[in-house]
Amino acid sequence: MIDKNQLKKRESESIFQTYGRQDVVLVRGSRARVWDSDGKEYLDFVAGIAVNNVGHCHPRVVEAICQQAARLIHTSNLYYTENQVLLAEELKRLTGMKRAYFCNSGAESVEAALKLTRRATGKSKIVAAERAFHGRTLGALGLTYKPIYREPFQPLSEAAFIPYNDVEALKSAVTRETAAIILEPVQGEAGVYVPDADYLKSARQICDDAGAQLIFDEVQTGFGRTGKWFGKDHSGVQPDIITLAKAIGGGLPMGAMLAGESVSEAFQKGDHGSTFAGGPLISAAALATIEVIKRELLVQRSEELGRYLRNALERLEPREIRGQGLMVGLDLDADCKMLVEKALQEGVLINNTGEHTLRLIPPLVVTKEEIDRVVTVIGELL
Numbered sequence: 001m002i003d004k005n006q007l008k009k010r011e012s013e014s015i016f017q018t019y020g021r022q023d024v025v026l027v028r029g030s031r032a033r034v035w036d037s038d039g040k041e042y043l044d045f046v047a048g049i050a051v052n053n054v055g056h057c058h059p060r061v062v063e064a065i066c067q068q069a070a071r072l073i074h075t076s077n078l079y080y081t082e083n084q085v086l087l088a089e090e091l092k093r094l095t096g097m098k099r100a101y102f103c104n105s106g107a108e109s110v111e112a113a114l115k116l117t118r119r120a121t122g123k124s125k126i127v128a129a130e131r132a133f134h135g136r137t138l139g140a141l142g143l144t145y146k147p148i149y150r151e152p153f154q155p156l157s158e159a160a161f162i163p164y165n166d167v168e169a170l171k172s173a174v175t176r177e178t179a180a181i182i183l184e185p186v187q188g189e190a191g192v193y194v195p196d197a198d199y200l201k202s203a204r205q206i207c208d209d210a211g212a213q214l215i216f217d218e219v220q221t222g223f224g225r226t227g228k229w230f231g232k233d234h235s236g237v238q239p240d241i242i243t244l245a246k247a248i249g250g251g252l253p254m255g256a257m258l259a260g261e262s263v264s265e266a267f268q269k270g271d272h273g274s275t276f277a278g279g280p281l282i283s284a285a286a287l288a289t290i291e292v293i294k295r296e297l298l299v300q301r302s303e304e305l306g307r308y309l310r311n312a313l314e315r316l317e318p319r320e321i322r323g324q325g326l327m328v329g330l331d332l333d334a335d336c337k338m339l340v341e342k343a344l345q346e347g348v349l350i351n352n353t354g355e356h357t358l359r360l361i362p363p364l365v366v367t368k369e370e371i372d373r374v375v376t377v378i379g380e381l382l
């Protein structure tokens with residue numbers, strides 16, 4: 001193993017410095033735990049940023065990857081492969097949508113949604129929410145709210161931003177010129193904001209009235225994270241387009257954009273594409289991941305343990321606790337950046353989305369004991 005300080009130096013000399021990294025080199029993971037290069041164990045309440053829903057290196061996912069890797073890793077989309085079709089059918093069943101387009105990340109799934117909505121409506125104006133995060137590629141960046149991310153890269157095709165969870169604002173922003181509204185069913189990167197029960201329903205109605213499409217960005221809320229299969233399932237609202245990524249591949253990079261009846265025929269041959277998208281290896285991993293979520297009842301577990309986590313966090317007397325399932329935001333009267341660094345020393349990985357906000361998004365296989373330990377550590381540090 002390369003010595004940690006050496007590795008940090010070499011990283012700083014060889015990789016664009018776009019990431020603020022924690023002071024640790026991770027080498028191994030299992031369930032809700034990871035280990036660093038010195039053999040120290042950590043409880044992982046970041047889960048690769050809401051990716052490792054089935055835990056690190058789940059044996060079923062590892063087995064599926066190894067078996068498929070030995071058979072066929074890549075062929076491109078010039079040819080048919082079985083896993084891709086099986087996965088599309090499974091995603092259709094889970095989401096109630098009509099067709100899937102595969103890609104390689106969350107931002108790419110948003111790009112695909114933007115292109116599809118343009119193709120279907122012939123319009124380009126998008127309404128998005130303040131605090132929203134939809135990715136950092138040029139199209140998705142125009143829908144991402146934080147000016148600090150957007151300003152250095154002008155000109156962008158930008159959304160009209162309206163306050164989240166404000167029906168009147170949405171009504172006044174959407175016109176017959178609007179192609180689509182894009183919303184996260186729960187805002188993740190913002191610090192976990194759950195909308196009122198009828199907000200997404202109103203968004204559906206506003207879209208229908210204006211002839212606009214409704215896009216749900218479920219990149220972070222998908223695959224059991226919120227205690228339902230998808231964030232949309234809390235409201236019963238069916239959007240026209242859903243974007244997925246993060247947890248879908250059990251840790252391998254994948255994205256998917258699914259479209260409902262209204263737009264499912266809009267893309268024509270050549271309208272969009274990607275070399276690696278939906279390849280046999282990643283699709284095998286995704287099928288195994290979904291199988292594990294079903295078999296181990298991880299959606300229900302997320303709901304139950306999310307409740308347990310939020311109750312346990314009450315002990316810390318925070319300013320506010322927000323969340324659905326195992327997607328939890330916590331506002332504290334503390335320097336949360338420093339808290340994250342200190343928690344690392346105590347063997348706990350957590351993440352802050354703001355100066356006074358922590359986000360807890362552990363693997364859905366986390367145990368009550370692990371939750372208790374993390375809450376105790378945060379409490380002691382406070």
Ligand SMILES: Cc1ncc(COP(=O)(O)O)c(C=O)c1O
Nearest residue numbers: 105106107133134135217219220
């Ligand atoms: C809701 C949402 N959309 C899109 C993205 C972008 O995903 P990716 O980082 O895979 O491009 C993220 C990433 O955090 C996200 O939370």
